[in-house]
Amino acid sequence: MAITTGTEAPELEGNPLLGSMLDLKRDSLGTFLRARREHGNVVKIAAGPPGIRATIYGVFSAEGAQQVLAGESANFRKDNAFYQEIRESFGNGLLTSQDEDYLRQRRLVQPLFTKRRVDGYAAAVAAEITTLIGEWQDDEADTVDVLHEMTRFALRAVARILFGTDVDAAVEIVERSFPELNAYVLSRGYAPLKVPRDWPTPGNRKAAAVHRALYEVCDRIIAERRASGRASAEGDDLLTLLVEAESAEDGSFDATELREQVLIFLLAGHETTATSLGFALHLLAKHPEVLKRAHEEVDRVLGGRTPVAADLDALPYVTRVLKETMRLYPAAPAIGRRAVAATVVDGVAVPAGADVVVASWVTHRHPAYWEDPERFDPDRFTPEAEAARPRYAWYPFGGGPRACIGQHFSMLESVIALAMILQKHGLEAVDTEVPVGSAITLYATGPARCRLLPR
DSSP states (O other): OOOOOOBOOOBOOOBTTTBTHHHHHHHHHHHHHHHHHHHOSEEEEEESSTTSOEEEEEEOSHHHHHIIIIITGGGEESOSHHHHHHHHHHOSSTTTOOHHHHHHHHHHHGGGGSHHHHHTTHHHHHHHHHHHHHHHHHTTOSEEEHHHHHHHHHHHHHIIIIISSOOGGGHHHHHHHHHHHHHHHHHHHHOSSOOOTTSOOHHHHHHHHHHHHHHHHHHHHHHHHHHHTOOBTTBSOHHHHHHHHHTSTTOOOOHHHHHHHHHHHHHHHHHHHHHHHHHHHHHHHHOHHHHHHHHHHHHHHHTTSOOOGGGGGGOHHHHHHHHHHHHHSOSSOOEEEEESSOEEETTEEEOTTOEEEEOHHHHTTOTTTOSSTTSOOGGGGSHHHHHTSOGGGOOTTOOGGGSOTTHHHHHHHHHHHHHHHHHHEEEEESSSOOOEEESSSEEESSOOEEEEEEO
């Protein structure tokens, strides 16, 4: 039973007319950081004009995150305004579905993410990163935007492994469309009054065009996969399972649902890996002493050969580089929920129906868990250091029953790809700072160029 007695949440000071609405739209991550710094671990943030003002409860401690995502997860549902906007933009796939829909979908795709199956994806990951490195050599590239390049790689890998097809031609559309839909969802999520989506406003028309382009990509993937009549090289892929479910007696997936599942997996299946790898390369380029240690480990363990899944345990420093990158740049920097019943989170009363945001961006920088939190230091993730911290001081993949189903796949993909790039290249940062924004996921608002140095 939820506890309903606690202290009243402190409120972040905002504009008398609009509260913190403009601050959240301009820089939600900075606003959450300021809220914790000024008021503590659970803070009420008002947004919008009086009478239609929305209230968000920001939760910033490891203990609060654990309660919302795990301990009382049944009380915190994906019923808020942002998830409704995501559903309308991306459909009711595994990311957004709930209750029986979610359990059915998760049961369907779970076989793709067992340890045995994930380990079998290593060869496909290695083949894709080999192709990318070869393209850099063929183009005689000496400077690349590593976030852009890792997005290309991650999209190609997820298409090969999960869909059994090649979406190289669709990469440009997907890469352009997701940030635009991110911004559209963010704008509508914070808007106190929403213009109906079918009204012909410039924003709605642009979003509709993006939707059409993405739907065409998904339909093309499905059509090509069905026409080929074969699964991926790694065995039954996601589309095999989805198509079988579509024709099952329970009518699990109709054509629209099949498209929505593909769209969700295109988004969720590449964003985490692309963000982690891109920022890891950029951080290594800015920290030559860390880069040197990573090079030494890769050279010692692999000796120039292609890594396999069994090598991951022998590459602990490369793994720590990625974990520290995900601390500083979590792909899902803020996770929204809505409280069903009144409860107390970290000593603060949260009323029934309240919108709650659990912000890993803030928790990952919380001085209670991280000394000098903005400093890049992979040794924060030695086994001893990890054991000394609360479980939810670091949660880039979410947590509890709704934790990312593909987190082990993402780690395997990231370690193998990073190790193979380091086998061939040193790095120097061209852009020393990379500004970021957040909507559905974290995204860069500027380039992350690095100079490639042959080894």
